[in-house]
Amino acid sequence: MRNQTDLLKTADENQKRAFEIIKELRLVEIWQMHGARANLIGSVPNALIMKNKDIDFHIYSDAFSITDSFAAIAEIAKNSRIKRISYDNLLDTDEMCIEWHAWYQGTDNETWQIDMIHILNESPYAGKMEEVTRRIKEILTPEMRLSILSIKNDIPDSEKTMGIVIYMAVIRDGIRNYEEFIHWKQQQQLNAIIDWMP
Numbered sequence: 001m002r003n004q005t006d007l008l009k010t011a012d013e014n015q016k017r018a019f020e021i022i023k024e025l026r027l028v029e030i031w032q033m034h035g036a037r038a039n040l041i042g043s044v045p046n047a048l049i050m051k052n053k054d055i056d057f058h059i060y061s062d063a064f065s066i067t068d069s070f071a072a073i074a075e076i077a078k079n080s081r082i083k084r085i086s087y088d089n090l091l092d093t094d095e096m097c098i099e100w101h102a103w104y105q106g107t108d109n110e111t112w113q114i115d116m117i118h119i120l121n122e123s124p125y126a127g128k129m130e131e132v133t134r135r136i137k138e139i140l141t142p143e144m145r146l147s148i149l150s151i152k153n154d155i156p157d158s159e160k161t162m163g164i165v166i167y168m169a170v171i172r173d174g175i176r177n178y179e180e181f182i183h184w185k186q187q188q189q190l191n192a193i194i195d196w197m198p
Contacts, residue, residue, distance in 0.1 A: 007050075007149040014049035021104055021112055022055065025079055034072040036061040036118070041129040043163050046137050048145065050152035053110060054163075058129055059118040066098065069118045073100055081105055096123035128197075135198040136167055147176045154178035161185075168196045 002010075022028065022040070031038040042056035043049045061068065066089075077085055081104050088099040100116040119126050147170045155161055155178065165185070169175035175184050 002150075002153055004146055007146060007153060010153075011047050011049060011145075011149050014053065015044060015047040017106075018044045018049060018053075018055050018112070021106075021114075025076055025082070025104070025114075027057065027076065027114070027116075030075045031057075031059055031072050031116075033075070034068045035063065035065070036068070036072065038116070039130050041133045045133055046140060046145075048148055048152070048163065048167075050149055051155075051157065052152070052163075053112040055112060055114045056129075057114070057116045058126075059116055060121060060126065061118070062121075064118075064120055069098055069100070073102075073116075076102065079104075083111075091120065095125060096120040097125075132164065132197060136171070139171065139198055143176075144170050151175070151178050151181050162194065164194045164196065165190060167198070168194065171198055172196065 028038045028040075036059050038057045038059050040056070041058055042054065044055055059069075073085060073087075076082060082102050083105050084103040086099075086101045090097050090099060097120065098118040100118065102114040102116070104112045104114060106112065148166055151166050151170070152163075165188075166181065169181055169184050173184060175181050
């Protein structure tokens with residue numbers, strides 16, 4: 001188990017690195033050039049990144065265009081550190097979005113996954129994760145943050161757990177370590193998309 005100082009240092013360094021990657025790739029500017037706004041959500045704004053190096057954006061356009069979405073991604077892909085990109089069209093589902101996933105490889109060979117979800121304005125999920133991110137920032141205590149970082153650090157690399165599941169366990173139900181989290185998770189009925197709001 002890592003001590004608290006190490007956990008906080010790692011999270012702060014990861015947040016700093018994430019912002020450097022966002023700036024290097026000009027993610028916000030490129031989407032803006034193509035008529036969209038990119039909102040940073042998830043673990044980066046709240047300095048909650050540990051082993052899973054993810055950068056999450058929700059993208060919105062006044063006039064949604066698949067062509068413009070592809071054009072923005074093509075511009076981002078010009079950076080040689082982008083090694084792979086995937087595309088999923090979920091416009092006909094409840095999510096009403098296009099999912100872009102890009103993989104960035106740093107000079108240290110560390111890989112970051114950048115999720116850019118281009119959402120229709122009429123989607124029921126439009127703006128939801130921005131509000132969740134804002135609410136977490138408002139109510140997150142140092143104790144909660146340490147618990148989240150500790151749980152994230154202790155989750156095995158082979159196990160995929162959405163960050164929001166951990167945030168819900170810690171913030172809503174007072175879970176404080178990985179052992180408690182395992183037991184808590186077994187008692188939950190977790191949907192593919194968590195509807196919880198802090």
